[in-house]
Amino acid sequence: MTLLIGCIADDFTGGTDVAAAFRRSGLRTALVFGPPDASLELPADCHVAVVALKSRSTPAEEAVADSLAAQRWLLDKGAAQIYFKYCSTFDSTARGNIGPVTDALMDTVPAAITLHCPASPPNGRTVYQGHLFVHDQLLSDSPLRHHPLNPMTDSCLPRLLSAQTRHPVALIDLPTVRHGVDAVRGAMVKHQRAGVRHVIADALTDDDLAVLGAAVHEFPVIAGAAGLAEGLGRAHPAAGAAVTEPQRAGRAAVLAGSCSARTLEQIAHFYAAGLPSLHLDVLAAASGRDVTGEALAWYDAQDPDLPVLVYASASPEELAAVQAQLGVTEAAAKVEELLGTIASHLVERGVRRLLVAGGETSGAVTTALGVRAVVVGAEADPGVPWTYASTKDDGLALMLKSGNFGAPDLFTRALHTDAEEAK
Incomplete structure (x- = not known):
């Protein structure tokens, strides 16, 4: 072709x-x-x-x-x-x-x-x-x-x-x-x-x-x-080709690093739905505390039938405070390091549906997972599709979301609904 x-x-x-x-x-x-x-x-x-x-x-x-x-x-x-x-x-x-x-x-x-x-x-x-x-x-x-x-x-x-x-x-x-x-x-x-x-x-x-x-x-x-x-x-003559959709199944998690207003809304909606949510302390991680280990211990204690959210996203005021102490570049690098490392451990623990919020965060996560290429599937919201790791045989589904994209209920709708359908 x-x-x-x-x-x-x-x-x-x-x-x-x-x-x-x-x-x-x-x-x-x-x-x-x-x-x-x-x-x-x-x-x-x-x-x-x-x-x-x-x-x-x-x-x-x-x-x-x-x-x-x-x-x-x-x-x-x-x-x-x-x-x-x-x-x-x-x-x-x-x-x-x-x-x-x-x-x-x-x-x-x-x-x-x-x-x-x-x-x-x-x-x-x-x-x-x-x-x-x-x-x-x-x-x-x-x-x-x-x-x-x-x-x-x-x-x-x-x-x-x-x-x-x-x-x-x-x-x-x-x-x-x-x-x-x-x-x-x-x-x-x-x-x-x-x-x-x-x-x-x-x-x-x-x-x-x-x-x-x-x-x-x-x-x-x-x-x-x-x-x-x-x-x-x-405009291309080939447009309109049939595209098959792989099945989504398995444990689910959200990792959020974006500080955009829409991502903060989505985090709030997930929390309000009573779903497990954990905020990462970036300053504590920068000081040497084992924030990754704490996050994984928290994850291991959660109900495996529910999606979980682990996030470093912060309000403009909170972000400014972190950047004032670490610097803009160092703060961003620490968030990427944390979420990339956590992503690899979650996949090792059986997560097969992973929603990632934020461009830099998505880069860190795919790099940490060693995912080089995916096939693009259906969208949950405009510009927010599921993708499927083409080099893996374990059915890893990824949704990589721009910070400003998606409806306020995207996290809960994309993952919690799938979990219900998979039962």
């Missing part, structure tokens, strides 16, 4: 999100965690391969190097097109990494022009007049302006991207998109003739994204969030 699309995602939950979008469009999709090496084989019969990196918040030079390595591997596997997936909140800094990575990918192919659109309407992310909105707020007015790694204090995408690339940036506005595929293609041709390399597109609905995907489905490099990826996938 020809690999239609090779996708590079800048974090692990972003990889899960975009893989779900391609699968939703009817394309058989595999997800690879971390930079792939030459010996890594894809699961059979894939239309799309997504390589999930941890490049969103690394130095720009490192992000570019990792992305180019992933691109080479995907092209060697026969990918006819490269999709660069970044967050629907355009997480980046004044130096990158969206601009530098996109430019490097385009230079390699080469590609003269590309389209950008971070809109993800099911998750409340839309673009209008080049400005990114989170539900009814400008990005810069939303809670994401306080993002712990990449605070987003500007909503103007052309301005944000122009600071990250030496090439011209232009806009395709909503009226052009609403005039359809030919209008978008015409606008892209006009911009290319004017020397523009990066084009931001407005989009308010999935229908807008379908128009954009159809208009650029033959471009060698495209960049955006999962919504544009789904529009792109639906």
Whole structure:
């Protein structure tokens, strides 16, 4: 089978999100965690391969190097097109990494022009007049302006991207998109003739994204969030393929490291449902206390028929206090170390359904488990699918959730309901 699309995602939950979008469009999709090496084989019969990196918040030079390595591997596997997936909140800094990575990918192919659109309407992310909105707020007015790694204090995408690339940036506005595929293609041709390399597109609905995907489905490099990826996938003739769903069974656990408002809601909902919950003391762990051992002893005492939650997530005030004592980098590293280690012990103890909240946490967990590739299954919520470890024979099911994604009841619904069905 020809690999239609090779996708590079800048974090692990972003990889899960975009893989779900391609699968939703009817394309058989595999997800690879971390930079792939030459010996890594894809699961059979894939239309799309997504390589999930941890490049969103690394130095720009490192992000570019990792992305180019992933691109080479995907092209060697026969990918006819490269999709660069970044967050629907355009997480980046004044130096990158969206601009530098996109430019490097385009230079390699080469590609003269590309389209950008971070809109993800099911998750409340839309673009209008080049400005990114989170539900009814400008990005810069939303809670994401306080993002712990990449605070987003500007909503103007052309301005944000122009600071990250030496090439011209232009806009395709909503009226052009609403005039359809030919209008978008015409606008892209006009911009290319004017020397523009990066084009931001407005989009308010999935229908807008379908128009954009159809208009650029033959471009060698495209960049955006999962919504544009789904529009792109639906434009391919192979879209609509049957995708089988493995059975989910076995003990279940949630590991949460994200401090996003939505993850905190999900933790509160799980606790309010009377399900076993344990908060990890990150400062105590940093001081040398055996917090991992305490967590595992607590887990061993729980009812095996109930899902459990182990979390290091904290309110903005609590997070600030931890970061003040440990530093931002050290605090994040300690959380990743704790949850990655606990994940490996839980799987050794028989956990077979593992829900992980947070991009960095997901990276730490999959690395600790040695999971390199998964097949993407059905979604519990938009952008939050179950995935299945393709290199394991023990039926390990993983749900890797971006911190801001999922309904408030996701933890209880995704795991507790499955437990009831498995009885």
